[in-house]
Amino acid sequence: MDQSQLWQRYQDWLYYDPDLNFYLDISRMRFSDQFVQEMQPQFQKAFQDMADLEAGAIANPDENRMVGHYWLRNPDLAPNAELKADITDTLEKLKTFAAQVHSGYIHPPKEARFTDVISIGIGGSALGPQFVSQALAPLDAPLNLHFIDNTDPKGIDDQLEQLRDRLSSTLVLVISKSGGTPETRNGMIEVQKAYEAQNLNFGSHAVAITGKGSKLEQIAISEGWITTFPMHDWVGGRTSEMSAVGLVPAALQGIDIDSILEGAKTMDNLTRKSQLKTNPAALLSLAWYAAGNGKGEKDMVVLPYKDSLSLFSRYLQQLVMESLGKEKDLDGNTVYQGIAVYGNKGSTDQHAYVQQLREGVPNFFATFIEVLKDRDGDSPEVEAGVTSGDYLSGLLQGTRLALYENERDSITITVGEVTPRTVGALIALYERAVGLYASLVNINAYHQPGVEAGKKAAASILELQNNVIEVLQQEKTSLSLSEIAQKVNAPDSVEAIYKIIRHLHSNYRGVKVEGNWGKPSDLKISWAN
Numbered sequence: 359m360d361q362s363q364l365w366q367r368y369q370d371w372l373y374y375d376p377d378l379n380f381y382l383d384i385s386r387m388r389f390s391d392q393f394v395q396e397m398q399p400q401f402q403k404a405f406q407d408m409a410d411l412e413a414g415a416i417a418n419p420d421e422n423r424m425v426g427h428y429w430l431r432n433p434d435l436a437p438n439a440e441l442k443a444d445i446t447d448t449l450e451k452l453k454t455f456a457a458q459v460h461s462g463y464i465h466p467p468k469e470a471r472f473t474d475v476i477s478i479g480i481g482g483s484a485l486g487p488q489f490v491s492q493a494l495a496p497l498d499a500p501l502n503l504h505f506i507d508n509t510d511p512k513g514i515d516d517q518l519e520q521l522r523d524r525l526s527s528t529l530v531l532v533i534s535k536s537g538g539t540p541e542t543r544n545g546m547i548e549v550q551k552a553y554e555a556q557n558l559n560f561g562s563h564a565v566a567i568t569g570k571g572s573k574l575e576q577i578a579i580s581e582g583w584i585t586t587f588p589m590h591d592w593v594g595g596r597t598s599e600m601s602a603v604g605l606v607p608a609a610l611q612g613i614d615i616d617s618i619l620e621g622a623k624t625m626d627n628l629t630r631k632s633q634l635k636t637n638p639a640a641l642l643s644l645a646w647y648a649a650g651n652g653k654g655e656k657d658m659v660v661l662p663y664k665d666s667l668s669l670f671s672r673y674l675q676q677l678v679m680e681s682l683g684k685e686k687d688l689d690g691n692t693v694y695q696g697i698a699v700y701g702n703k704g705s706t707d708q709h710a711y712v713q714q715l716r717e718g719v720p721n722f723f724a725t726f727i728e729v730l731k732d733r734d735g736d737s738p739e740v741e742a743g744v745t746s747g748d749y750l751s752g753l754l755q756g757t758r759l760a761l762y763e764n765e766r767d768s769i770t771i772t773v774g775e776v777t778p779r780t781v782g783a784l785i786a787l788y789e790r791a792v793g794l795y796a797s798l799v800n801i802n803a804y805h806q807p808g809v810e811a812g813k814k815a816a817a818s819i820l821e822l823q824n825n826v827i828e829v830l831q832q833e834k835t836s837l838s839l840s841e842i843a844q845k846v847n848a849p850d851s852v853e854a855i856y857k858i859i860r861h862l863h864s865n866y867r868g869v870k871v872e873g874n875w876g877k878p879s880d881l882k883i884s885w886a887n
């Protein structure tokens with residue numbers, strides 16, 4: 359296509375909503391009009407699936423659950439009065455809670471006010487709050503938010519060390535839908551011990567956000583925590599930003615949560631339309647389908663050209679990959695679906711891996727996210743007539759062009775500025791695009807059966823570790839790895855035992871080891887005490 363044809367294609371496919379000041383450009387994705395025609399029946403089915411989902415269908419059949427994240431920003435859509443009341447009551451309760459924390463009405467036992475928040479959670483119970491905090495928290499936020507999103511001891515220490523002198527005025531949010539995720543539980547126990555070490559009552563500083571009746575809820579109630587907020591079973595972790603999971607941390611930081619919800623609701627209205635060209639989520643899912651032949655053959659590289667949106671790529675990684683990465687389709691066929699997502703931000707990534715995007719293996723499509731407003735106030739010139747923001751804008755256009763010239767496709771999303779409303783709209787856009795794409799490829803986007811395998815394997819490694827320690831403590835003489843494996847009745851687990859021993863030894867946990875780590879079969883292991 360020559361430049362005038364491309365300009366025409368740009369105008370033909372440009373989606374613009376003046377109210378949100380939102381643009382979507384899929385003109386640089388190489389699909390034909392015929393492809394769009396052929397996709398029409400699948401899209402009509404996808405629109406119907408989405409309408410059914412919003413009306414309360416069991417859209418997550420494996421878990422026998424409704425899928426209700428769209429109701430969170432429009433409670434009138436909830437399929438019955440009880441669910442609607444659940445949503446509005448929770449919203450009211452969390453707003454009141456945040457206001458009372460800000461005013462000092464709710465305060466820690468030994469201080470007049472809370473100054474900081476530690477949010478403990480992982481996956482969907484962390485990525486949304488992290489993204490929204492980075493995108494929207496004001497520099498003078500009423501409370502500073504810190505995250506523990508792993509069971510890495512050093513990571514936990516680093517967070518606690520920063521808060522050592524302010525623990526007495528730090529609020530703890532423990533966020534877990536299931537209330538039983540080990541990483542989150544470990545973070546909670548370690549933080550609790552840090553409070554106890556300072557003679558602080560943990561419960562008077564703690565709030566749980568969790569599913570009804572979960573183990574975490576029981577702990578919170580029995581220990582008299584400040585309060586709990588519900589996480590409903592019809593909201594998945596990766597679509598929970600607009601439930602208490604995302605809204606409590608955001609409200610505590612003084613972020614305008616009503617505008618986030620309103621932006622999402624507005625985007626939901628736009629993406630409910632059943633005309634492909636008037637529905638930006640449909641256009642997005644069409645472009646994904648075209649890029650990867652509906653089989654995820656191309657990775658999605660997400661490049662927001664705005665530092666405050668850099669965690670959007672990580673947030674989308676879970677939303678897209680956990681939703682679409684499925685072995686089976688809804689009819690039980692083996693399909694190995696998914697779209698790989700990675701990215702960080704532009705123009706930074708141009709100095710890292712864009713070399714490969716431009717010239718290397720052509721296994722991706724890019725998504726540029728452009729923000730029109732550079733900053734509050736005027737910009738200094740870095741060259742005659744040119745600002746830093748002009749550079750950022752020029753680098754985005756340049757990279758898009760350079761990729762396209764070399765047969766690398768891209769989507770461009772443009773927003774006026776990063777506000778609570780646009781962030782809400784962006785989240786809603788991708789949630790709907792993922793839902794539509796899932797329908798197009800006939801998979802359940804709302805379960806994650808594959809995640810369990812790693813969790814089960816980890817549990818059996820910990821059980822093996824306990825058995826190994828028990829055997830070593832009973833033995834008088836040193837043993838080889840295979841002797842230990844025999845004694846714990848796990849002759850096939852020598853490699854796992856080697857790694858357990860190596861980790862215990864590295865952390866001075868009581869094992870004595872003689873020999874060369876490079877020759878595992880020569881090692882002699884005993885209990886040191």
Ligand SMILES: O=P(O)(O)OC[C@H]1O[C@H](O)[C@H](O)[C@@H](O)[C@@H]1O
Pocket residue numbers: 480481482483533534535536537538539542595596680806809
């Ligand atoms: O909120 P939680 O129950 O603690 O779950 C946290 C995360 O862990 C799981 O393994 C799931 O794969 C995620 O979808 C979920 O968001």
